[in-house]
Amino acid sequence: MSPKESNSYSAPMVYKSFAILKEVAKAQGTLGVSDISRQLNFNKSTVYGVTQAFLDLGVLRQDESTKKFRLGPALIQLSNQSLASVSLKDIARSFMMKLAQDFAGTVFLGCFDEYGITIIEKVDSPEDLKISAPVGTRLPFFSGSAAKSFLANLDETIQRRIITEKVLPKFTNKTINNIEDYLADLKQVRKQGYATDFEEYIHGVNAVSVPLVDIRGTLLGAIWIVGFSNSFTKDRMQQAAVAAMESAKQITRIIG
Template sequence: MTKKYQAPIVKKAFLILDAISKNTQGLKISEISSSLNISKSTVHGITAALEDQGAVIRDALSKRYTIGITLMELGKAAYERLDFKHIARPIMEELMEQCQESVFLGIRNGDRVTVIDIVESRKDFKITSPIGTSLPLLAGAIGKLFLSRMEAKALQKYLNANPLIKFTAHTIIDPIKYISELEKVRKNGFATDDEEYISGVRAVVAPVKGYGAYIPAIWVVGFKASMSQKKIPSIIEQTLAAAKKISEKLSDIKG
């Protein structure tokens, strides 16, 4: 059995943040120390580090610590992400009923794409994946969509550092052809995947606009047999409409 790595200092930092966040008047080092049974020197060192990062603020007169702006921003970002899923879910369910294929919701996370929600197809044979699954940025339609949003110089630099991967016999691995494909995606506002990431599987993806620091997307994935070339145009139309609905609902909330 693999032994979990223990980081006591991190645990203590979270305990301190939790204690401070629950006290509206703020807490002094001595109060934090006694309530958590952590030595004053340790509390002092941790709070000093947290203050440097903007996670807590120390009042010069009262010597009390309260939650800082950095922590508030992190909390806001986490809340928005959850709220985003809540807004998108019924639209994803509607899209699944329309196309009868699994519908995914995800965001770009550096060099990966993270699945944050999924509505599975009702079919016995379907494409599925656990929430939290991380996909390569160069993977199929979703990769095309996110990379198409990059400026030419940044894109070229990224592709130079991250050579195209041959996932299947249909994967585009010629950089010139791939960049040309990205130009089409940029122009059309959606991306498709015809067995380029997984053999026998097709996908259609569209971007969700206006969501702060996150870059979200919604995509439909199914087997080639059910996502026939005849059905693709209507699935594209339905996916774009769903992405637009989510964008509009987000805009209404922020507006």
């Protein structure tokens, strides 16, 4: 069927909805209903109806004070699922293998949505005694360094809202579950470019994580390296963080 033929079966509201999404994506956080209506020459009631449906579905988020829109977690989830199926895993695996070999730890690649973290690829430690989990494993939302890599890339107002709504859990006696302390930790993560977990998620296990962020600033996922606390020490984790950040740069450079 040619494009012209297919137009006879088109649904105008679908095209309008997609146009609204594209407009929001181009100007994240700066457009409200009236702005979109004016720029696209759409009826304001149409824009309102579409954006309300998108808010309900998690496709958009709206700032409570400014009423401006941003893309929501549902789109991020779909994007992550698409990337997870082929390209990101394929590109990242060779870098993960080197990290696992160099630091004798298990290396995970994961993506995020509003419910938690999904492991989409892993390379086990070469050591006989190792920490592992199968691909497809779902981790709790605030689990260790990987969660920090995700949250640190969000605006602080969004961080605070998520933390308040979901409530910080207490996985171990070293878990940070005070909101202000956790927010301060996220600020440090954003500044230094990597996140650490010193037995905060699992007793006797340390981890370091780096985000994978494309050239548009979109978070694609994270890579984290996990090892036993008696061997994967603070100094070793620092070295691993530097290597992982370099790997992340190369991975996202390839992805573009």
